Structures are given as C-alpha cells and as structure tokens.
Amino acid sequence: MIITSLLDTDLYKFTMMQVVLHHFPGAQVEYRFKCRNENIDLTPYVDEIRAEIAALCRLRFQEAELEYLRSLRFIKSDFVDFLELFHLNEKYISVTPSPTHQGEIDISVKGPWLHTIMFEVPVLAIVNEVYFRATQRAPDYEEGRTRLREKIALIADDPALGGCNIADYGTRRRFSRSWHAEVILAMKDTMGTHFAGTSNVMFAMQHDLTPLGTMAHEYLQACQALGPRLRDSQTFAFEMWAREYRGDLGITLSDVYGMDAFLRDYDMFFCKLFDGARHDSGDPFEWGERLIQHYRDNRVDPAGKVLVFSDGLDFDKVAALYMRFKDRARVAFGVGTNLTNDLGYTPLQVVMKMVRCNGQPVAKLSDTPSKNMCDDEAYLAYLRQVFEIKG
Known part of the structure; x- marks a missing residue:
C-alpha cells in the first residue's frame, strides 16, 4: 500500500x-x-x-x-x-x-x-x-544518496549561502514514499537551519518539521467560476483568502494569468496585505526583479517581503537565485522533483x-x-x- x-x-x-x-x-x-x-x-x-x-x-x-x-x-x-x-x-x-x-x-x-x-x-x-x-x-539508492549529499554540501558548506533555506516540495513526483522519508531525514540531520521544512503534512508531523504551503493554481482557477465576474476573479480569490486567514498564510501565487496580469491586480492594498508571492513559471530572475520593483512602485519595502521560488529548481539554481536577491528581499525555496526523484532515472x-x-x-x-x-x-x-x- x-x-x-x-x-x-x-x-x-x-x-x-x-x-x-x-x-x-x-x-x-x-x-x-x-x-x-x-x-x-x-x-x-x-x-x-x-x-x-x-x-x-x-x-x-x-x-x-x-x-x-x-x-x-x-x-x-x-x-x-x-x-x-x-x-x-x-x-x-x-x-x-x-x-x-x-x-x-x-x-x-x-x-x-x-x-x-x-x-x-x-x-x-x-x-x-x-x-x-x-x-x-533494483533502484540505485547509493547513487541517489551521493547526489543528495552533493546537493546538501553545495548549500551547507558555502558561507555565502548562510541564510539560504530550502523546503521539500516533492510529494507528488517522488520516486517512492520510503525514499522521500530518507531524503527528508537526511536533510533534517545534516542541513540544520538550511532545511526550512516540508510541504508534506505527514512527514512534518512525524519528524517535527514545519509544514509549508498556502494556495495552488486550482484555487485561483476555480474562482473564475465562483467569483462575481471573470476579470475580477484573481482579486476575488485574494480577498476570499484574506477573509478566511486574516493575514496568516500570506503567500500569493503569481502565475495563473501571467506576471503582467498579476501585477495589475496586485495593487498597493495587496502588496501591504500579503507577505509575499510564489514563482512557479517563467524566468525566475526576471520575475524577482519585476516583483521587487513593483513593491517599490507601491511604496512597500521589498526587504520585508518574501519571494518564494518553486519552479523546477535544482540546488545550483537555488544558490544563484539566493545570491541575486538575498540583500533585497526575503527569499525562500521549495524544491520538488530534484530532491525526491533524483536517482539517475528520468522523472515522470x-x-x-x-x-x-x-x-x-x-x-x-x-x-x-x-x-x-x-x-x-x-x-x-x-x-x-x-x-x-x-x-
């Protein structure tokens, strides 16, 4: 089972x-x-x-x-x-x-x-x-462990990445449940504060980790049918979320209609109301630059906001994104397939x-x-x- x-x-x-x-x-x-x-x-x-x-x-x-x-x-x-x-x-x-x-x-x-x-x-x-x-x-778990050790060392052994924290987002595309558990325990045991937690609620409960996550695409998509009119569906989704959580779980998703449409709707009210936004498609470097400028244009200090990156990340990209944005905003990373299904086989x-x-x-x-x-x-x-x- x-x-x-x-x-x-x-x-x-x-x-x-x-x-x-x-x-x-x-x-x-x-x-x-x-x-x-x-x-x-x-x-x-x-x-x-x-x-x-x-x-x-x-x-x-x-x-x-x-x-x-x-x-x-x-x-x-x-x-x-x-x-x-x-x-x-x-x-x-x-x-x-x-x-x-x-x-x-x-x-x-x-x-x-x-x-x-x-x-x-x-x-x-x-x-x-x-x-x-x-x-x-006969899975090559040793190859997987070698790759995982190299990834962890890339972050944990570099003083320049001292504030770089990574979360596990890999449940849906994992190689197996047992391998997922091994990856999480290895990160908990060896990464220290570099390991931010996991999106998986079961493993968060079992291993005393922080469970992470707010909203997904389906929520904003459903609001196309549930809101008062289509053009207002994105703002409707944000407002209903704020009504439910009253300032908690304050990371929005930015790519259901593309970044241009997101920024048009993400006005000064939402910039101040929400803690930050999550990137899940397109060029992450361009996205980060645009979001930081958008905060400035709306008289919000981006240094207090969170930029969450979660689109097809590997650890090299994590390091590059962290170095680009670490002094201008709070940055967080969710790594999925590259963590939980990297044993040398092509992931689904x-x-x-x-x-x-x-x-x-x-x-x-x-x-x-x-x-x-x-x-x-x-x-x-x-x-x-x-x-x-x-x-």
Missing part, C-alpha cells in the same frame, strides 16, 4: 480545503491527469493504480492526525470536525487507458470540490511509485489539473505555455482577452 495516511499530501490541500468548506461548499469540479513525458506507456499499470486508489479511499484520519491538524494555528476547529468524518470516495475517480492516445492513461476526477480536492497529490504519488517500482526493480512529469468548475471551463495561462492545460480554445481566447494576455 503506497499511501498509508491521508496526511501524506501537501499542506496547501488542507488550507484550500478549509476555504472550500467555509465559502464554496457546493462547488462542483473536474480534474484531469496528464503525463508530459513522451514515449511513456502507463497502460500496463492501470489495474495496480486502481487498486492503490481503492486502498487510498479506505483511509480515514486517525485521532493523532486530527489533533496535529488542530494544533496548527490557521486550522479551525470545525474543519477538523469535518475531517473526522471525511474519506475519499471511489465513485468520483476513474482510471482507464486512453481511447485516443496509445500508451497514455486517462485519470478523471469529477464531483464536489470539497470531496475531491484531496485526490490530486496522493494519486500522482501513486502513479509515480507504481511506475518506478515496475521499471526500476505528471500533473492533475482542474479543468472545470460548476460546469464551465477553467484554466491557467502561465508564463510557461507548456504548463497550460485546457482544451477549450474559445475559453482560452476569452481569458487572454479579459486579462490582456498576448500570444
């Missing part, structure tokens, strides 16, 4: 789910899976993936897990009471070989947002682990994205076009027009 706890997921699933419970409990959504690698045949593993998902759907939150969630300052008591009754339901998810694309599989999740939001991360972790235990029956680039909410298409138009996932060209064109996005 690959997933053994409903806490084995990213913190932002809980923080978004709490917003859904309190503000959008009736929202209906659809998610779709995509493997971006070419020439990867996942169809032999459909039955095994289904069996693992069935096991996932039998899990319930344990009392100790609920008490841990209750101890987090931003988690509210009624949400934990709801989680005590919660489980994932198989009727909302299907896994089949693709009828149109040979070698691909279709994973579709449809149902109430409140009852489906927790599928994404464990399902992606299941797909990864099923695939790699079938294709790499798997995603599961929300594609509809309340019956209408939703999408993101990020600064990396290959990350976009919507098959309704008319809606994409309308979205570009509304948010003044070129291309």
Whole structure:
C-alpha cells in the first residue's frame, strides 16, 4: 500500500480545503491527469493504480492526525470536525487507458470540490511509485544518496549561502514514499537551519518539521467560476483568502494569468496585505526583479517581503537565485522533483489539473505555455482577452 495516511499530501490541500468548506461548499469540479513525458506507456499499470486508489479511499484520519491538524494555528476547529468524518470516495475517480492516445492513461476526477480536492497529490504519488517500482526493480539508492549529499554540501558548506533555506516540495513526483522519508531525514540531520521544512503534512508531523504551503493554481482557477465576474476573479480569490486567514498564510501565487496580469491586480492594498508571492513559471530572475520593483512602485519595502521560488529548481539554481536577491528581499525555496526523484532515472512529469468548475471551463495561462492545460480554445481566447494576455 503506497499511501498509508491521508496526511501524506501537501499542506496547501488542507488550507484550500478549509476555504472550500467555509465559502464554496457546493462547488462542483473536474480534474484531469496528464503525463508530459513522451514515449511513456502507463497502460500496463492501470489495474495496480486502481487498486492503490481503492486502498487510498479506505483511509480515514486517525485521532493523532486530527489533533496535529488542530494544533496548527490557521486550522479551525470545525474543519477538523469535518475531517473526522471525511474519506475519499471511489465513485468520483476513474482510471482507464486512453481511447485516443496509445500508451497514455486517462485519470478523471469529477464531483464536489470539497470531496475531491484531496485526490490530486496522493494519486500522482501513486502513479509515480507504481511506475518506478515496475521499471526500476533494483533502484540505485547509493547513487541517489551521493547526489543528495552533493546537493546538501553545495548549500551547507558555502558561507555565502548562510541564510539560504530550502523546503521539500516533492510529494507528488517522488520516486517512492520510503525514499522521500530518507531524503527528508537526511536533510533534517545534516542541513540544520538550511532545511526550512516540508510541504508534506505527514512527514512534518512525524519528524517535527514545519509544514509549508498556502494556495495552488486550482484555487485561483476555480474562482473564475465562483467569483462575481471573470476579470475580477484573481482579486476575488485574494480577498476570499484574506477573509478566511486574516493575514496568516500570506503567500500569493503569481502565475495563473501571467506576471503582467498579476501585477495589475496586485495593487498597493495587496502588496501591504500579503507577505509575499510564489514563482512557479517563467524566468525566475526576471520575475524577482519585476516583483521587487513593483513593491517599490507601491511604496512597500521589498526587504520585508518574501519571494518564494518553486519552479523546477535544482540546488545550483537555488544558490544563484539566493545570491541575486538575498540583500533585497526575503527569499525562500521549495524544491520538488530534484530532491525526491533524483536517482539517475528520468522523472515522470505528471500533473492533475482542474479543468472545470460548476460546469464551465477553467484554466491557467502561465508564463510557461507548456504548463497550460485546457482544451477549450474559445475559453482560452476569452481569458487572454479579459486579462490582456498576448500570444
């Protein structure tokens, strides 16, 4: 059994789910899976993936897990009471070989947002682990450990990187749960204050680490259907988040409509209200420069704001970004695949994205076009027009 706890997921699933419970409990959504690698045949593993998902759907939150969630300052008591009754339901998810694309599989999740939001991360972790235990029956863990030691030394042994802190964001694309645990323990044991924590709530609880995360793309995408009008959906999402958390969890996501549209909406009010923003597509150096200048233009000192980098990072890029911005803003880094799936094998680039909410298409138009996932060209064109996005 690959997933053994409903806490084995990213913190932002809980923080978004709490917003859904309190503000959008009736929202209906659809998610779709995509493997971006070419020439990867996942169809032999459909039955095994289904069996693992069935096991996932039998899990319930344990009392100790609920008490841990209750101890987090931003988690509210009624949400934990709801989680005590919660489980994932198989009727909302299907896994089949693709009828149109040979070698691909279709994973579709449809149902109430409140009852489906927790599928994404464990399902992606299941797909990864099923695939790699079938294709790499004798994993080269020594190679993985050597690579991990070199990464840790790159940061920990350089005095110029004394304030550089890295978090684990690698649950969804990890090689395996056991390898993920080994990586986290190695970082905790050898990186000291350079290790900021993990997005994985289960490992945060087990190893006394800081759980990290705020919002994901799906939250802002859903607000395209849930807000008063499309053009105001980004500001609506930020305002609803602030209404729920009252200044806590103050890192916004900047790339659902691209940086230009984000900065148009991220006015002086939001610059002062939120703690910072997270980069997840496009050139990170350009993004950082633009955000720092934007803070200055809005009479906000960027030195007090957080720039979170999380897009396809390796440790060399982390070091370069830290040196560029360390004296002008607070910087933080979330490293995913390069931490938890770097044993010498090509990682799977798997995603599961929300594609509809309340019956209408939703999408993101990020600064990396290959990350976009919507098959309704008319809606994409309308979205570009509304948010003044070129291309």
